Amino acid sequence: MSPETSVLARYSEGAAERQEALCCPVDYDRELLAILPQEIIDKDYGCGDPSRYVQQGDTVLDLGSGSGKICYMAAQLVGEEGKVIGVDMNDNMLALARKYQPEMAEKIGSNRVEFVKGQIQDLALDLAAMDAHLAQHPVKSSLDLIALRAWQDKQRRETPLIAENSVDLVISNCVLNLVHDSDKAQLIREIFRVVKPGGRVAISDIVSDEPVPEHLKQDPDLWSGCISGALQEHNFLQAFIDAGFIAVSYDKWENSPWQVVEGLEFRSVTITAMKPLNEPCFDKGHAVIYRGPFSKVYDDDGHVFFRGQRMAVCERTCKVLTGPAYGDNFIGIAPLNDNPGVPWCAPAGTVRPVSETKGALHHQDQCSGGGGCC
Missing domain, CATH: 3.40.50.150 (Vaccinia Virus protein VP39)
Known part of the structure; x- marks a missing residue:
């Protein structure tokens, strides 16, 4: 069996x-x-x-x-x-x-x-639809089997x-x-x-x-x-x-x-x-602080986050790390000045200068576009 x-x-x-x-x-x-x-x-x-x-x-x-x-x-x-x-x-x-x-x-x-x-x-593949199809088109030969596979592919693609x-x-x-x-x-x-x-x-x-x-x-x-x-x-x-x-x-x-x-x-x-967000990576000046307790951690994209440091991240990564998937492990910091950003992500381990985020915690509640930065 x-x-x-x-x-x-x-x-x-x-x-x-x-x-x-x-x-x-x-x-x-x-x-x-x-x-x-x-x-x-x-x-x-x-x-x-x-x-x-x-x-x-x-x-x-x-x-x-x-x-x-x-x-x-x-x-x-x-x-x-x-x-x-x-x-x-x-x-x-x-x-x-x-x-x-x-x-x-x-x-x-x-x-x-x-x-x-x-x-x-x-x-x-909808098996109920396939059951109905087979009732009308039973498989009795190798040609029927080939036709069934073609029908299945069409069903998967179209419905x-x-x-x-x-x-x-x-x-x-x-x-x-x-x-x-x-x-x-x-x-x-x-x-x-x-x-x-x-x-x-x-x-x-x-x-x-x-x-x-x-x-x-x-x-x-x-x-x-x-x-x-x-x-x-x-x-x-x-x-x-x-x-x-x-x-x-x-x-x-x-x-x-x-x-x-x-x-x-x-x-x-x-x-x-x-599932990762389907958004381009734009560096607008966001940062995250890893709270600890470990000296550093890595995410699945290869970023490294040192405990207590303002690490440079793109807007997308800021949304992910400060959202529910990662719990309360990170503090999100929005950029001090709103800017359109550039399609770039800082190399792993890049620390964001404090001058680029100073004061942001006091006047902006979220990452630009939403996402849970505080």
Whole structure:
């Protein structure tokens, strides 16, 4: 049995009857759970709570939405202006999640949740549309298969399931490990594709402390049980960096492993990251001060920030470092005089002369154009 087949079978069973072995202990927000139907809660399987990263007005994409629990929790947080999209490939789970849509829309105040059928490693292909196409054009020969692939390419290009740069926040709860190893890099590239510039990622998943040996990967129960498909803890972070994300970090790390198999520790983590802003680099005289406690730090663009020094940065970098992705690690300082700037970024380690920013803290609250400088 292939990993994909075992996952479909295991979670179809999970849609019919609760599977205790698929659950990690998670402390969810009880207020958000209060209005959810008990069946959705009972038949949800996860290892974290990515809903805590949702902000009002967000368009949220939940990968592997299952029973819809995290989607319905997120829907209470995005507000009237927000939207939640759940994507899953399992018809039984989709049916369970959709079963309660009218009830949840009435409780929340509007129908702001949508469930779509797709593979999370191919977010451009609408599997419901493909099912309808195959009903009319079944594959009976190699020529039919070639025609199907051409149809798929056209669908991805002209009517993608999830459009490029359309999502504020991608969340997932213990699903990435279920994707075949050969598809994991494509999966993370797809996440990068659909997130807006400046958009965020919050992924709860299982990681291993050591690479998982092949004989464990071949065990369908371990794979479908969210264990043997886990990425090694460093490789999990590196995969998001390789895809182009910045501010990649572990926001949650369970001290105690969830499972130990043949000496390998498998634990629940939550990773957060940001897609870089799609803006040119203009030096307008901004600076940032790294607060500490380390003597210096580097960002993913190769900038170095010495503790307590006014480091020269472009406007774009100022926005990023003083925004939510980097927390309260940096103090942003706007330039003393407003100027159009030049398309240039100071070499790493350049200190901004105090004369260029003196007094700016007292008369300007933000980076030019917004972004959280104080």
